[in-house]
Amino acid sequence: MTVTPDLVDQELNLLxxxxxxxxxxxxxxxxxxxxxxxxxxxxxxIHPPRPT
Incomplete structure (x- = not known):
């Protein structure tokens, strides 16, 4: 399966x-x-795993 974003710039930068x-x-x-x-x-x- 290939999953492709429909819109650009859907990333939420919470750094x-x-x-x-x-x-x-x-x-x-x-x-x-x-x-x-x-x-x-x-x-x-999609989000990175939280540190344990």
Missing amino acids: SPVGAVHWEGSVSVRGEIAGSPVTGIGYTE
Whole structure:
């Protein structure tokens, strides 16, 4: 599967207040399942793991 952002600049830079960069936004999905092409839309959040 390939997940592609639908819009640019969906990154939220929180380095100053909380020390992390957080990305979230609308995405499109393309790929294959069992040899058949599939497409879709979604919403994704990506953030680095918090230190333990």
